[in-house]
Amino acid sequence: MEQILKAFEKAGVSVWRLTKNRTKSAELYFIKKELDIPRYKDIEVTKAEIFRDFEEDGRRFRGSTEIFIEPGLTDEELETKVKNAYYAASFVKNEFYELPAGHRADHAESRADYKDMPITEAAGRIADTLLSVNSDEKAFINSAEIFVRRSENRIMDSNGTDVSYAHDSIWGEFVSQCLEPEDVEQYRQFAYGSLDLDALRARLESGIADVRLRAMAKSAPKAGAYNVILTGENLREILRFYESRSSSAMVYPQYSTWKIGDQIQDTEGSGEKLNITLKSDLPFSAEGIELKDCPLVKDGVLQAIHGNARFAYYLGIEPTGSFEKMALDAGTMSYEDMKKSGALEAVSFSDFQMDVMDGHFAGELRLALLTGEDGRVTPLTGGSINGSILTAQKKLIFSKEQYKDSSYEGPLAVMIPDVTVAGE
Amino acid sequence: MQVSSSTYLTSLRPVLKELLDALLERYEYASILATDVEMKNYNVSRSGIRIAENNMFGRRGFTARVYKEHGYLEYSGNSLSADMIPEILAYFDGPLTGFAKTFDRVETPVMDDQEVSFVKSTEYRIHPAELGDEAIVDKLVNLRENTMKADEALLECSVRMNYQVYHKVFLSRHRDLEQNIMFSDGACFCLARKGEAVKDGYASVSLLGGAEVLDQLADCADKAVDAVKAALIAEPLVPGEYDCICTPTVTGMIVHEAFGHGVEMDMFVKDRALARSCMGQQVASELVTMKDGAATTYEDVATYFFDDEGNLAADTVIIDKGILVSGINDGVSAARLGVKPTGNGRRESVDHKVYTRMTNTFFTEGTSKVEDMIASVEDGLLLDCPTSGMEDPKNWGIQCMVSFGREIKDGKLTGRVFGPIVLTGYVPDLLKSISMISEKVEHCGSGACGKGWKEWVKVSDGGPYIKARIRLG
Numbered sequence: 001m002e003q004i005l006k007a008f009e010k011a012g013v014s015v016w017r018l019t020k021n022r023t024k025s026a027e028l029y030f031i032k033k034e035l036d037i038p039r040y041k042d043i044e045v046t047k048a049e050i051f052r053d054f055e056e057d058g059r060r061f062r063g064s065t066e067i068f069i070e071p072g073l074t075d076e077e078l079e080t081k082v083k084n085a086y087y088a089a090s091f092v093k094n095e096f097y098e099l100p101a102g103h104r105a106d107h108a109e110s111r112a113d114y115k116d117m118p119i120t121e122a123a124g125r126i127a128d129t130l131l132s133v134n135s136d137e138k139a140f141i142n143s144a145e146i147f148v149r150r151s152e153n154r155i156m157d158s159n160g161t162d163v164s165y166a167h168d169s170i171w172g173e174f175v176s177q178c179l180e181p182e183d184v185e186q187y188r189q190f191a192y193g194s195l196d197l198d199a200l201r202a203r204l205e206s207g208i209a210d211v212r213l214r215a216m217a218k219s220a221p222k223a224g225a226y227n228v229i230l231t232g233e234n235l236r237e238i239l240r241f242y243e244s245r246s247s248s249a250m251v252y253p254q255y256s257t258w259k260i261g262d263q264i265q266d267t268e269g270s271g272e273k274l275n276i277t278l279k280s281d282l283p284f285s286a287e288g289i290e291l292k293d294c295p296l297v298k299d300g301v302l303q304a305i306h307g308n309a310r311f312a313y314y315l316g317i318e319p320t321g322s323f324e325k326m327a328l329d330a331g332t333m334s335y336e337d338m339k340k341s342g343a344l345e346a347v348s349f350s351d352f353q354m355d356v357m358d359g360h361f362a363g364e365l366r367l368a369l370l371t372g373e374d375g376r377v378t379p380l381t382g383g384s385i386n387g388s389i390l391t392a393q394k395k396l397i398f399s400k401e402q403y404k405d406s407s408y409e410g411p412l413a414v415m416i417p418d419v420t421v422a423g424e
Numbered sequence: 425m426q427v428s429s430s431t432y433l434t435s436l437r438p439v440l441k442e443l444l445d446a447l448l449e450r451y452e453y454a455s456i457l458a459t460d461v462e463m464k465n466y467n468v469s470r471s472g473i474r475i476a477e478n479n480m481f482g483r484r485g486f487t488a489r490v491y492k493e494h495g496y497l498e499y500s501g502n503s504l505s506a507d508m509i510p511e512i513l514a515y516f517d518g519p520l521t522g523f524a525k526t527f528d529r530v531e532t533p534v535m536d537d538q539e540v541s542f543v544k545s546t547e548y549r550i551h552p553a554e555l556g557d558e559a560i561v562d563k564l565v566n567l568r569e570n571t572m573k574a575d576e577a578l579l580e581c582s583v584r585m586n587y588q589v590y591h592k593v594f595l596s597r598h599r600d601l602e603q604n605i606m607f608s609d610g611a612c613f614c615l616a617r618k619g620e621a622v623k624d625g626y627a628s629v630s631l632l633g634g635a636e637v638l639d640q641l642a643d644c645a646d647k648a649v650d651a652v653k654a655a656l657i658a659e660p661l662v663p664g665e666y667d668c669i670c671t672p673t674v675t676g677m678i679v680h681e682a683f684g685h686g687v688e689m690d691m692f693v694k695d696r697a698l699a700r701s702c703m704g705q706q707v708a709s710e711l712v713t714m715k716d717g718a719a720t721t722y723e724d725v726a727t728y729f730f731d732d733e734g735n736l737a738a739d740t741v742i743i744d745k746g747i748l749v750s751g752i753n754d755g756v757s758a759a760r761l762g763v764k765p766t767g768n769g770r771r772e773s774v775d776h777k778v779y780t781r782m783t784n785t786f787f788t789e790g791t792s793k794v795e796d797m798i799a800s801v802e803d804g805l806l807l808d809c810p811t812s813g814m815e816d817p818k819n820w821g822i823q824c825m826v827s828f829g830r831e832i833k834d835g836k837l838t839g840r841v842f843g844p845i846v847l848t849g850y851v852p853d854l855l856k857s858i859s860m861i862s863e864k865v866e867h868c869g870s871g872a873c874g875k876g877w878k879e880w881v882k883v884s885d886g887g888p889y890i891k892a893r894i895r896l897g
Contacts, residue, residue: 036495037756038497038524043501065476089475092474094472120522173877183818184818187876223664255622350821353812366821386846420660420663
């Protein structure tokens with residue numbers, strides 16, 4: 001950092017932010033029960049944001065540019081890079097704004113329960129769990145990738161911010177395959193902040209159970225309008241609409257017209273009102289802002305506009321930093337009752353997407369389940385769902401049962417009314 | 425002008441060679457890939473102006489690979505000096521070898537390492553660094569302002585330009601390769617409000633070269649405005665099977681997502697690709713020929729001279745007049761399958777794993793005129809503006825999305841627009857239904873391709889207009 005600060009001083013840079021990250025990662029790639037390739041990496045990157053204040057016609061501007069400073073740069077290269085970036089910032093004519101108030105804090109230790117364990121050992125334990133459930137000849141894990149990462153992070157700025165933290169994360173993906181009666185596969189991800197091998201085992205086993213169902217699916221749903229049940233990451237994807245529309249990055253440029261106090265969700269009949277809180281597993285945002293739980297929506301009314309310092313300054317609100325996790329209050333209907341109601345449960349998609357600009361969501365069904373009046377479950381595959389949250393949000397029903405992953409805590413399922421299904 | 429060599433990599437060569445020699449003393453096979461990358465983004469929108477370096481597709485760094493215990497081990501870093509070599513050797517001898525001994529390995533032969541040595545560079549007309557940040561920002565600001573002024577309905581016209589200059593050195597016992605490459609892209613993203621919804625229109629350009637891409641951005645803005653206007657009047661589509669004309673960008677999405685991912689041969693190794701069992705069979709209409717390669721005659725953003733495993737770039741025919749004749753592969757998969765490498769082993773960045781990846785992928789041209797193709801449709805749609813797609817190599821299911829389709833009735837565009845639209849169905853059904861192909865191939869390389877949900881690499885895709893029967897939702 002000292003080498004960079006000297007280069008700033010030499011170039012006349014007085015407003016800046018530095019973000020240093022060093023990440024070590026142990027990576028294992030499996031095909032069936034065999035190790036494809038083990039990898040280890042150690043990468044250090046420092047991002048420098050260089051700001052330049054200037055005035056034109058009595059208006060104050062604060063331009064900025066971002067550069068990466070990687071190991072191996074000579075003093076001369078670094079000085080040239082900083083000088084050029086400072087010059088470029090003079091063409092970035094953005095209205096003046098303040099950086100966050102300077103914040104200093106003690107180093108925050110990793111919150112992971114395996115923070116003292118070598119990452120190679122954690123990766124090995126995850127691999128052992130993977131191989132322990134991969135035992136059926138007809139339905140099994142086809143392939144998997146495991147990433148165990150440990151990072152040290154430091155954020156400093158010219159306002160006096162100096163915070164640092166360690167972070168551990170486990171991320172991976174696996175493809176489950178069932179050979180009979182149809183040879184099919186399902187893709188799943190997993191992400192944990194702790195070495196939760198029981199949760200991983202359950203995730204792997206449910207991936208195998210779902211692919212068995214998909215193997216039995218013979219046809220797509222009949223075309224028409226359905227109440228559709230979404231769970232887990234697909235429910236989280238729907239909620240991204242509320243997260244994005246309430247971000248200062250969408251409100252400032254007027255892509256979103258939401259204001260604090262707006263009733264952003266009207267309900268009809270038994271439709272449930274949204275109660276959303278933004279959360280983070282990290283102690284600080286990318287700007288060094290301390291991340292505290294941020295109540296976002298209360299009974300369908302917007303409580304906060306969230307985001308970074310620049311847009312917050314323009315909007316005249318306090319910056320909250322950015323969050324990666326959403327929490328949602330539990331709902332009123334049991335998951336079983338949802339399924340028994342004749343709704344189509346969309347278990348997995350090839351890709352399910354929420355368009356936060358127009359509120360439209362869609363995806364091609366890889367596996368859907370339809371429970372008949374007699375309780376018999378029919379697995380289906382193919383076809384697609386296509387709907388708009390702007391109309392659907394009036395009648396959302398959430399489950400009583402809860403679900404938790406690295407980006408979501410809340411009801412396991414949502415039932416969305418009258419969704420168009422393209423099928424047979 | 426030719427892209428020049430990296431002074432950083434040139435100065436690092438003696439250390440890279442020392443590391444390679446130390447590895448070759450211990451292991452039967454060793455190689456090193458080292459990179460130096462500069463990528464810069466310029467963006468102008470209602471939110472302001474942004475100039476930022478980006479390391480999404482690469483950074484300075486290296487990956488050392490060795491062959492041990494019937495397979496490969498890798499170490500990646502971005503800090504390297506002679507005194508660090510013992511530490512790197514210790515990782516190979518320690519935890520990486522530990523993994524290799526603990527778990528059963530996928531049996532892998534040693535990769536081919538025939539002697540090749542060259543230094544090659546691509547050409548550019550205007551280097552963005554020489555044009556300068558001020559000139560680039562000025563062009564983008566002017567284009568945005570002019571576009572916004574021309575249409576009051578627009579909420580936004582965001583314009584961007586990106587360029588990347590990358591340098592790679594690959595060293596093994598018998599190979600010493602260097603390539604220096606520059607590509608650029610640009611895009612316009614228009615928004616307009618429709619009630620509570622905000623509709624968008626997008627158009628992009630790309631090329632192997634530099635800031636000359638800015639010359640094409642004005643046309644791009646016009647297309648984006650047309651697209652957002654179409655999205656504004658789009659009506660929901662009644663799901664069903666339709667006769668469709670696909671614009672080259674939609675053809676490109678079908679080529680890439682629906683079929684291209686299915687012939688990536690690392691999926692063959694995992695038994696995850698239906699294509700493996702269909703070699704030599706008809707999978708598309710006789711009108712269809714499909715190619716991929718970093719060395720095709722068409723040059724775009726995914727053009728290079730060697731891949732990230734030191735295999736030479738190729739021009740691969742995948743479908744020849746409707747018959748599936750070849751897949752594409754990375755070197756390790758090629759060794760496992762006993763086939764010749766096609767130069768498709770790519771890493772998102774130097775510190776990521778290699779996978780089989782597409783490069784420039786496209787259908788070749790046909791003989792029909794676009795106006796005749798539209799005239800041939802009694803009741804159907806002209807599909808435009810692809811937004812996303814997802815592969816399904818195992819079962820060849822299609823999921824592609826487009827912003828809208830323009831209605832065709834009795835051979836004429838009616839002015840009605842439907843969207844957004846999801847394309848679904850079975851890939852060979854769609855490809856076999858192709859009944860007309862236009863004369864001119866167009867490519868697009870402004871986006872990036874993921875392997876599943878990650879591992880982004882720069883690709884281009886495209887083709888001519890095609891006429892096909894497609895299930896839409």
